[in-house]
Amino acid sequence: MIRITNTLSGKKEELRTLEPNRVKMYVCGPTVYNLIHVGNARPAVVFDSFRRYLEYRGYSVTYTQNFTDIDDKIINASNEEGISSKALSDRYIAEYFKDACALGVRPATFHPRTTDFVQEIIEFVKDLEKKGFAYERNGDVYFDVSEFKNYGELSHRNPEDMRAGARIEVNEAKDDPLDFTLWKAAKPNEPSWDSPWGKGRPGWHIECSAMSSSLLGDSFDIHAGGNDLIFPHHENEKAQSEARTAKKWVSYWMHNGMISVKKEKMSKSVGNIFNVRQALKIYGANALRMYLLSKHYRSPIEFSSERMEEAKASFKRIVNALEEINKKIGDFSCKEDAFSHEWRDRMIEALDDDFNTPQAFSTLFEMVKLAHSSDDKEKLYQMKTLIMEWNYFFGFNFEESSSSSSKAEPFIEELIKLRNEARLRKDYKQADKIRDALKSLNVEIRDSAQGTTWRWI
RNA sequence: GGCGACGUAGCCAAGGGGUCAAAGGCGAGGGUCUGCAAAAUCCUUAUUCGUGGGUUCAAAUCCCACCGUCGCCUCCA
Numbered sequence: 001m002i003r004i005t006n007t008l009s010g011k012k013e014e015l016r017t018l019e020p021n022r023v024k025m026y027v028c029g030p031t032v033y034n035l036i037h038v039g040n041a042r043p044a045v046v047f048d049s050f051r052r053y054l055e056y057r058g059y060s061v062t063y064t065q066n067f068t069d070i071d072d073k074i075i076n077a078s079n080e081e082g083i084s085s086k087a088l089s090d091r092y093i094a095e096y097f098k099d100a101c102a103l104g105v106r107p108a109t110f111h112p113r114t115t116d117f118v119q120e121i122i123e124f125v126k127d128l129e130k131k132g133f134a135y136e137r138n139g140d141v142y143f144d145v146s147e148f149k150n151y152g153e154l155s156h157r158n159p160e161d162m163r164a165g166a167r168i169e170v171n172e173a174k175d176d177p178l179d180f181t182l183w184k185a186a187k188p189n190e191p192s193w194d195s196p197w198g199k200g201r202p203g204w205h206i207e208c209s210a211m212s213s214s215l216l217g218d219s220f221d222i223h224a225g226g227n228d229l230i231f232p233h234h235e236n237e238k239a240q241s242e243a244r245t246a247k248k249w250v251s252y253w254m255h256n257g258m259i260s261v262k263k264e265k266m267s268k269s270v271g272n273i274f275n276v277r278q279a280l281k282i283y284g285a286n287a288l289r290m291y292l293l294s295k296h297y298r299s300p301i302e303f304s305s306e307r308m309e310e311a312k313a314s315f316k317r318i319v320n321a322l323e324e325i326n327k328k329i330g331d332f333s334c335k336e337d338a339f340s341h342e343w344r345d346r347m348i349e350a351l352d353d354d355f356n357t358p359q360a361f362s363t364l365f366e367m368v369k370l371a372h373s374s375d376d377k378e379k380l381y382q383m384k385t386l387i388m389e390w391n392y393f394f395g396f397n398f399e400e401s402s403s404s405s406s407k408a409e410p411f412i413e414e415l416i417k418l419r420n421e422a423r424l425r426k427d428y429k430q431a432d433k434i435r436d437a438l439k440s441l442n443v444e445i446r447d448s449a450q451g452t453t454w455r456w457i
Numbered sequence: 458g459g460c461g462a463c464g465u466a467g468c469c470a471a472g473g474g475g476u477c478a479a480a481g482g483c484g485a486g487g488g489u490c491u492g493c494a495a496a497a498u499c500c501u502u503a504u505u506c507g508u509g510g511g512u513u514c515a516a517a518u519c520c521c522a523c524c525g526u527c528g529c530c531u532c533c534a
Contacts, residue, residue, distance in 0.1 A: 267534085268533070310482070447490095449490080
């Protein structure tokens with residue numbers, strides 16, 4: 001039985017889906033005005049991986065991840081470049097898919113973008129207005145928090161405390177500082193749409209409510225995102241959605257922890273971001289996945305080159321084990337027996353428990369160790385099969401690390417031949433000279449009893 | 458100020474009343490291999506879980522206090 005920590009209750013709960021064997025899931029995606037950074041990659045990788053795990057466990061998953069393509073920052077950035085906000089967001093959606101794909105993140109079932117759902121958003125706001133949860137002021141429409149009695153339930157806050165907090169921006173037009181914008185009246189040089197309240201555009205929170213209800217229905221199973229979205233974003237989404245339908249909107253709320261750099265949250269506004277593009281180039285996708293999954297998804301995690309090198313090194317241990325197994329068993333194959341069942345049960349036990357990936361890796365590495373010390377072909381074959389099977393949710397690319405072909409290869413082979421000739425006549429000075437030369441070309445030499453092999457570093 | 462999370466070996470990180478003298482990874486030290494290396498692999502590396510009390514036959518795990526770190530309360534994954 002899968003258990004998930006639900007932010008709403010603050011506890012681990014058993015997963016009980018609305019429909020049998022089916023999970024409807026919505027993950028908050030990026031605002032597309034520049035390249036995504038490692039912090040944005042965390043929910044993308046973690047929840048993609050969790051989605052695959054749910055599939056592995058027999059669920060059919062409808063996975064939705066949105067793009068926010070209408071927002072102040074997009075408008076500002078596009079005005080600066082002198083292009084339309086559509087052109088700008090199109091560009092960064094394409095860039096997002098490049099990074100996500102390189103990271104091994106599978107495309108979602110649906111990738112809605114706000115501008116394709118403006119009509120639905122308008123209908124949504126009209127509904128709220130009709131039901132007395134919204135009011136209009138000079139072309140802006142606000143949600144009336146005082147009308148929704150469970151406000152604060154998700155973020156475990158008391159509206160009274162927040163009003164007393166007095167850090168909330170004062171906006172004369174609002175009846176209550178906690179009220180939030182559903183629809184914004186158009187300003188000059190901004191994209192806008194016709195609406196019953198005049199020309200304008202959607203507020204931020206409303207898009208997720210409107211798109212999820214259009215694509216997944218009035219209620220669905222899992223809503224996920226970074227824990228910085230709990231308040232106000234998710235609290236507001238929940239309020240407006242439940243105000244509209246009077247039904248429970250989401251069963252399970254999952255929130256990932258933040259990535260920090262030198263103990264400070266990685267974010268665009270702090271300016272300490274590290275692009276996924278750069279990280280992929282320096283460390284590779286496998287190391288990045290290993291890094292992101294090596295700590296429990298709810299905990300904060302520190303980003304540094306030390307952490308990344310560590311992830312890279314530990315990933316290599318898995319690759320080495322696979323190579324070792326292949327060497328030992330060749331194309332031997334057999335049926336699985338109790339051995340597989342036992343290890344599979346351990347893996348499932350770890351991941352069923354709120355997707356405990358560190359525990360899962362612990363199990364995997366125990367098996368890796370066993371693979372090195374075993375000569376039992378039947379067991380080795382089963383280990384290999386399990387590693388491949390589990391890779392369905394770990395999502396590593398074991399092909400990536402195999403050497404890339406190059407025009408230099410015959411040249412390298414020739415040098416190795418020369419070096420081995422030198423070694424045979426015990427001219428080690430010459431042999432070491434060739435080895436150093438190859439090393440400076442990023443070629444690593446491996447001598448063994450079976451001969452010399454090499455690889456790119 | 459309010460709400461929440463966290464503090465486990467040199468570092469990262471699971472565990473969350475007894476099976477824990479605490480999983481796994483990185484690093485380090487030693488061995489195997491090698492002409493020497495590199496790579497790989499094997500072994501070793503926490504009587505102890507921020508501090509002080511308490512509950513219990515039994516606590517890293519529960520309770521209280523304190524110290525420290527972080528997040529949210531404004532855009533943010």
